Amino acid sequence: MNALAIMSVGFEMLDAVAEVEGISMSSASFKALIGKGFIGDVPVMLAKPQTFMNASGESVGAIVSYYKIPLKQVLVIFDDLDLPFAKLRMLPKGGHGGHNGMRSIIDHLKGSRDFPRLRIGIGRPPGKMDAANFVMRPFNKQEREELDFTMQVGVDAIRILLLEGFNKSATFVNTNKPLEQIG
Numbered sequence: 192m193n194a195l196a197i198m199s200v201g202f203e204m205l206d207a208v209a210e211v212e213g214i215s216m217s218s219a220s221f222k223a224l225i226g227k228g229f230i231g232d233v234p235v236m237l238a239k240p241q242t243f244m245n246a247s248g249e250s251v252g253a254i255v256s257y258y259k260i261p262l263k264q265v266l267v268i269f270d271d272l273d274l275p276f277a278k279l280r281m282l283p284k285g286g287h288g289g290h291n292g293m294r295s296i297i298d299h300l301k302g303s304r305d306f307p308r309l310r311i312g313i314g315r316p317p318g319k320m321d322a323a324n325f326v327m328r329p330f331n332k333q334e335r336e337e338l339d340f341t342m343q344v345g346v347d348a349i350r351i352l353l354l355e356g357f358n359k360s361a362t363f364v365n366t367n368k369p370l371e372q373i374g
């Protein structure tokens with residue numbers, strides 16, 4: 192079983208996966224909205240923690256320990272201020288990079304950082320704008336188009352991750368061209 196946990200544009204990515212793969216986010220447990228289904232023939236569990244973002248680990252930690260999910264089979268999807276807007280990065284492990292949700296997840300996985308993550312770039316807020324407001328702001332038309340494209344790439348990447356393995360997916364994501372270089 193694979194768990195995908197998430198926040199904000201992360202939630203949007205997870206909703207896109209659920210829709211494309213026909214998985215209904217129909218139950219609530221472990222302080223999360225949960226959807227169970229299959230991607231290809233791989234059983235998958237999608238989770239959107241309903242805790243405060245900075246307490247996401249309470250949900251992720253509980254799911255991982257209850258189902259005894261190997262950490263290599265967990266994918267955490269989250270927004271990242273350090274990546275340019277709409278850019279994706281798939282990494283096999285890493286630190287929290289100052290992200291309070293990731294900090295909480297690592298804490299609740301007993302300090303382990305060895306789980307894959309898909310980072311979705313949102314860029315840096317302009318001037319003195321608060322990061323939390325920036326993450327949740329409405330997107331303009333061009334940003335919306337870029338993000339829609341990013342969501343499609345992410346859905347494909349998750350399918351590749353489950354069916355062909357981490358390395359194939361990482362290569363697909365990390366060498367993917369952003370929308371403006373294609374159109």
Ligand SMILES: *[C@@H]1O[C@H](CO)[C@@H](O)[C@H](O)[C@H]1NC(C)=O
Nearest residue numbers: 242243244245246291295323
């Ligand atoms: C977590 O976030 C909530 C809401 O933003 C805040 O009220 C709370 O103080 C934060 N908790 C910690 C431990 O930072």
Ligand SMILES: *[C@@H]1O[C@H](CO)[C@@H](O)[C@H](O)[C@H]1NC(C)=O
Nearest residue numbers: 283355356357358359361362
């Ligand atoms: C994935 O890539 C890593 C680093 O390049 C390599 O060490 C590892 O053997 C690869 N795994 C598979 C299953 O190909």
